[in-house]
Amino acid sequence: MKSFNTELNIQTSMTNIFLERIQEICQRVAQTTSLEELYENLIHFVSDACDSSASAFMTVAESGMHNPSFRIGQGTGRFANAAGEPSHEEYAIKVLSEAINRHSNYHDKNAIAFYFPHPENFAVLVYIEVQQPMSDENKKLLTFLNNSVISSIQAHTSAKLAERSNRAAVIALASLAEHKDHDTGEHIMRVAIMTDEIVQVLGELGYYEESITPEFERLISTASILHDVGKVAIPESILQKPGKLDAEERKVIESHTEKGPNVLEKSSRMLDGNNYLLKLAIEVALYHHEHYNGQGYPTQLAGQEIPLSARIVGLADVFDALASERPYKKAWPEDETIDYIKNQSGQQFDPLIVEAFLKVMDYRREAKLIQWTEEMSVKVPHLDNDHRFLIALINQLASAEKIGNRRIAESVLDELINYTLDHFQREELFLEKMGYPDLSKHKRLHNSFTEVIQDIRWQYLHGFRPKINNEILLFLRNWLSKHILVEDMKYTLPVSA
Numbered sequence: 001m002k003s004f005n006t007e008l009n010i011q012t013s014m015t016n017i018f019l020e021r022i023q024e025i026c027q028r029v030a031q032t033t034s035l036e037e038l039y040e041n042l043i044h045f046v047s048d049a050c051d052s053s054a055s056a057f058m059t060v061a062e063s064g065m066h067n068p069s070f071r072i073g074q075g076t077g078r079f080a081n082a083a084g085e086p087s088h089e090e091y092a093i094k095v096l097s098e099a100i101n102r103h104s105n106y107h108d109k110n111a112i113a114f115y116f117p118h119p120e121n122f123a124v125l126v127y128i129e130v131q132q133p134m135s136d137e138n139k140k141l142l143t144f145l146n147n148s149v150i151s152s153i154q155a156h157t158s159a160k161l162a163e164r165s166n167r168a169a170v171i172a173l174a175s176l177a178e179h180k181d182h183d184t185g186e187h188i189m190r191v192a193i194m195t196d197e198i199v200q201v202l203g204e205l206g207y208y209e210e211s212i213t214p215e216f217e218r219l220i221s222t223a224s225i226l227h228d229v230g231k232v233a234i235p236e237s238i239l240q241k242p243g244k245l246d247a248e249e250r251k252v253i254e255s256h257t258e259k260g261p262n263v264l265e266k267s268s269r270m271l272d273g274n275n276y277l278l279k280l281a282i283e284v285a286l287y288h289h290e291h292y293n294g295q296g297y298p299t300q301l302a303g304q305e306i307p308l309s310a311r312i313v314g315l316a317d318v319f320d321a322l323a324s325e326r327p328y329k330k331a332w333p334e335d336e337t338i339d340y341i342k343n344q345s346g347q348q349f350d351p352l353i354v355e356a357f358l359k360v361m362d363y364r365r366e367a368k369l370i371q372w373t374e375e376m377s378v379k380v381p382h383l384d385n386d387h388r389f390l391i392a393l394i395n396q397l398a399s400a401e402k403i404g405n406r407r408i409a410e411s412v413l414d415e416l417i418n419y420t421l422d423h424f425q426r427e428e429l430f431l432e433k434m435g436y437p438d439l440s441k442h443k444r445l446h447n448s449f450t451e452v453i454q455d456i457r458w459q460y461l462h463g464f465r466p467k468i469n470n471e472i473l474l475f476l477r478n479w480l481s482k483h484i485l486v487e488d489m490k491y492t493l494p495v496s497a
């Protein structure tokens with residue numbers, strides 16, 4: 001009897017130790033601040049729980065799929081260098097498939113498959129080899145860890161989804177206004193990206209620390225997208241007029257800074273004025289044409305009286321307007337645009353923001369991967385223009401990675417996908433019209449590229465890819481330049497023949 005009690009005591013205290021360990025790991029899970037951080041550490045959380053220094057890997061599978069093949073994500077031990085490779089080991093496939101079929105962890109003699117469902121119809125799995133089978137008690141305790149990881153995945157994902165769906169709605173709304181002005185939506189996205197970059201550099205320089213709160217940092221670029229939303233209410237005959245505007249017409253255009261905020265105020269009132277994104281958007285829409293010296297419009301505020309948000313977006317907006325082609329003007333060369341902004345420091349623009357902008361341009365120059373050159377011209381101006389933008393976006397992605405800002409990289413990736421799809425469509429339509437013989441092969445090339453970048457973005461967005469690394473950047477650069485120089489060049493031939 002005594003020995004039974006002793007055994008029970010030992011077992012109980014071992015279970016207590018295990019429970020404490022699990023509690024401690026759950027706490028670490030709860031402290032992760034993003035999906036990337038969670039996934040980066042997931043293998044360690046799981047290994048620590050199993051008290052195992054053995055081999056493990058993480059993988060992702062569609063939930064409920066049959067005959068799955070598992071691509072190794074992060075790995076430790078003998079899987080440490082296998083990232084990206086498919087796992088062909090029968091035993092691992094068997095254990096992981098069991099977990100998927102049961103929608104729960106699966107324990108076998110030599111391995112455990114942890115099963116973490118994701119709200120978007122796939123599951124994250126961790127396969128881990130164990131030295132000795134786990135007691136039934138401890139198996140049950142491991143469900144605490146599962147629950148904690150699952151709720152952490154849900155919390156991070158829903159916060160991210162909420163922000164992204166806000167942004168998507170904002171883009172749709174702003175695109176309407178943009179559409180009336182000139183026909184594409186890239187301007188607003190470029191302004192949003194530049195805004196984010198300036199804010200990042202202001203942070204690095206230690207300027208406006210009190211105003212640049214984490215919330216400001218997170219929402220300012222989405223707010224910037226709405227800067228010209230008031231143009232929805234301006235007649236197209238004035239917006240798209242190619243020649244000079246008379247005083248009356250100018251006044252009508254300038255009224256977009258009052259019409260936009262009026263609309264946004266309505267939404268803001270619905271939320272009792274408590275929505276920070278709308279507050280920023282109203283500031284930006286109202287004041288983005290104010291000048292630092294008080295000579296802007298509509299209220300002639302000056303200096304620090306102009307909200308920081310509007311001072312930043314105002315500069316990003318002017319920069320992009322000068323650097324792009326418009327119906328009434330050619331694009332300014334980059335050095336002239338930069339000179340203009342430098343000269344307007346303290347006049348039109350806040351000197352500290354000009355300083356941050358110049359540093360952004362330095363970063364962009366340093367990160368530049370590819371340059372459009374005349375030899376890339378397919379002799380179709382609108383397609384050349386598309387190619388220039390695509391090249392600029394790849395450079396932007398490199399620059400976002402260089403400054404290490406995930407949010408910027410995400411926006412650029414979104415924009416890269418959208419723009420690539422739009423461009424491919426325009427190009428394919430053009431080829432169809434000209435009766436290009438190899439159209440279906442050309443379409444296949446486009447499609448396979450689209451699939452690759454969509455996959456990269458999926459992994460990045462869901463936190464499975466911590467970085468857009470050099471390998472990917474070089475792949476994008478090489479694909480695009482080769483495609484333009486070799487494949488796209490083929491359709492210029494019949495035209496010139």
Ligand SMILES: [Fe+2]
Binds near residue numbers: 227228256288289
């Ligand atoms: Fe404007």
Ligand SMILES: [Fe+2]
Binds near residue numbers: 442483
């Ligand atoms: Fe093409």
Ligand SMILES: [Fe+2]
Binds near residue numbers: 387427484
């Ligand atoms: Fe192309």
